Amino acid sequence: MADDTPDLTAGVALDDIPADGLLAGKVGDADVMLARWTDDAGRPQVSALSAACTHRGAQLPTGLRVGDSVVCPFHHACFDLRNGEAVSAPAIGPLGVWPVTVDGDRVTVQAAAEPAPGEPSRVDNDRGVTRVVVVGGGAGGFAAVERLRRVGYTGALALVSAEPNLPLDRPELSKNYLSGGKQVTDLPLLPADWYDEHDVETHLAVTATALDLAERVVSLSDGTELTYDALVLSTGGSPVRPDLPGFDRPDAFLLRTLEDADAIIAASEGKRVVVVGSGFIGLETAAALRQREVDVTVVAPGTVPMLRQLGEDLGRVLRSLHEENGTRFVDGRAAAWDGQALELEDGQRVEADLLVVGLGVEPRTALAQDAGLEVDDGVLVDATFETKVRGVFAVGDIARFPDPLTGRSIRVEHWAQAQRSGALAAVNLLGGQQAITEPPxxxxxxxxxxxxxxxxxxxxxxxxxxxxxxxxxxxxxxxxxxxxxxxxxxxxxxxxxxxxxxxxxxxxx
Missing domain, CATH: 3.30.390.30 (FAD/NAD-linked reductase, C-terminal dimerisation domain)
Incomplete structure (x- = not known):
């Protein structure tokens, strides 16, 4: 323990805890933080909470306190300081709550073998929902399922996923899994027995083929028909595969699923890889493969990668970081792939053994559109993520919703946003009226x-x-x-x- 880190079991002065901040300390070997707040009756309270974010372990006292919440400095997960609940993605699990005693102006944390998990908030089922169907096993669909059970919904709950696996931490596929830093056992968002223990009916490796809004029925590719009182559509996006010669060859890869990542890992060992696209997936793939010492060239128009996502200043820093680690960049547009080289529109040829295409995704809106929901580069929803059809919600990559800052209709293809929208839909389909307030x-x-x-x-x-x-x-x-x-x-x-x-x-x- 550092000399300036207080031992909270020995007690600290109440005034040492900032009224609008946090006090970091220790309980044995555990990092713990103290927070002051006022309850509904106006009485001052003190909480002692585990200080590490449950998403990636960042120290929350280095984040930012906002009211009675703390926002993680790494990935902007948010926790309620009164009870430790994870109230905003990408965190799922609550913070541990340590017993605390306030005696006059002295605050003491009681040592415990393990802190108690924070108690979740409950939501009344004002709409009388008894059966929920969630279509899509990505971030938004998973978040809807997890939040429904967390807030106390006990009715029937079905999760439909086109993938054969239960929901995974998809961002890790192009980051630590592809680089070799994590194993497949590290990827599930929750263990398989959680779904059994929480009575979640899972339909894996099947797709929703039709939606009858009048009868409230979802038809699946295996012939199953699921009825619902409330429906969450989280069908995600399909990776863009350009209609160019050779881009449908077996040595031309996309990255979206665990199977895609495994195929790239197996095919790239000791090979030369050309990556088309310098956005998120393209550059994360390039970085991960370089960490496996794979020869990588990135092809994209322009000299600044991720220009649309990060801007010129940070894009240039990112390029220099890649070049320091051996990534090569070629300015140009792909024209054809023949298994030996990528031909560009200007006639250049980039020799390689396999191709990875990282050009973003297109929203999978066909199911919603065929059913008659409003679609315009995404399924149109309000600030609660409900469509104009009562009880039908759309979240994640397919949702076009009002920007909480400007009010303009936007669609966002990112993990945390998908989780946040799924969690909001879960609360609102029960009768809540929680609008999106956080920026993407x-x-x-x-x-x-x-x-x-x-x-x-x-x-x-x-x-x-x-x-x-x-x-x-x-x-x-x-x-x-x-x-x-x-x-x-x-x-x-x-x-x-x-x-x-x-x-x-x-x-x-």
């Missing part, structure tokens, strides 16, 4: 560095940079019509949280 957030991890962005803008190419690109400590803000609408950071985690809180959590205009 996403991150990418490459070569040990995490680039993060909060907010949404039509263009992120040019922003106002603060810090040093050379030191890789950079915060960039992006404006539209004079106001900050997004911010991106590298090595400036708490500053990014402050911008998010002060500029990006405002109500819609």
């Amino acid at each position: 957030f996403y991150w990418t991890q490459q070569f040990g560095k995490s680039f993060r962005l909060s907010g949404h803008a039509d263009s992120l190419e040019h922003g106002d940079a603060d810090g040093s690109a050379a030191d890789r400590q950079l915060l960039v803000t992006f404006r539209e019509e004079g106001r900050v609408v997004a911010a991106a950071g590298l090595g400036r985690d708490r500053d990014l949280l402050k911008v998010e809180d002060s500029e990006l959590r405002q109500p819609a205009l």
Whole structure:
């Protein structure tokens, strides 16, 4: 224990706990934080909570306190300081709660073998829902299922997934799993027995082929028909495969599923790989394969990778990071693949043994559109993620919803946003009226560095940079019509949280 880290079992002065902050300390070997707050009756209270985020272990006292919540500095998960509940993705599990005694102006935490898990909030089933069907086993669908059981819904609950596995931590596929840093056993979001223990009816490796809104029936590819009182559509996106010569060859790969990742790992060992696309999937794939010492060339138009996702300043830093680690970049547009080289539109040929296409995804909206739901580059929903058909919600990659900052209709293809929308839909289908208030957030991890962005803008190419690109400590803000609408950071985690809180959590205009 560091000399300046208080032993909370020995007690601390109440005034040592900041009224609007947190006090970090120790209980034995455990990192614990103290928070002061006021209950509904106006009485002062103190909580002692485990200090590590349950998502990736970040120290929450280095994050930002917002009211009676704390936001994680890494991936912006949010926890209720009164009871330890994980209230916002990507965290799922609650913080441990330690017994605490307040005697006058002295606060003491009681040592315990294990802290008690935080108690979840409950939601009344005001709509009288008795059967929920969730279509899609990705982030949004999983979050809806998990939150329904967490808030106390006890009715029938079915999860339909086109993939053969239970919901996985998909971002890890292009990060630590593809690089070899994690094993397949590390990927499930929850263990298989959780679904049995919580009476979740799972339909794996099947697709929803038809939706009858009038009769409230979902038809599956194996002939099963599922009836529902409430429906959550989380059908996700399909990786873009350009209609170019050779892009349908068996040595041309996409990355979306566990099977895709396994196929790339098996095929790339000792080979030369050309990656088409310099967005999230393209560059994360390149970084992961370089960590396996695979020869990698990235082909994309322009000289700044992830320009649309991070802006020019951070995009240039990201390119330099890749080049330091052996990734090559070629400016150009793909024209054809023959198994030996990628031909570009300008006639260049990039020799390689296999191709990985990372050009984003297209929303899978056919099921919703064929059923008669409103679709316009996504399924149209309100701020609660409900469509105009009562009891039918759309979340994740397919949802087009009002931006909480500007009120404009947007669609966001990122993990945390999908989880947040799924959790909100779960509460609202029971009768809640919780609107999205958090700005979109996403991150990418490459070569040990995490680039993060909060907010949404039509263009992120040019922003106002603060810090040093050379030191890789950079915060960039992006404006539209004079106001900050997004911010991106590298090595400036708490500053990014402050911008998010002060500029990006405002109500819609």
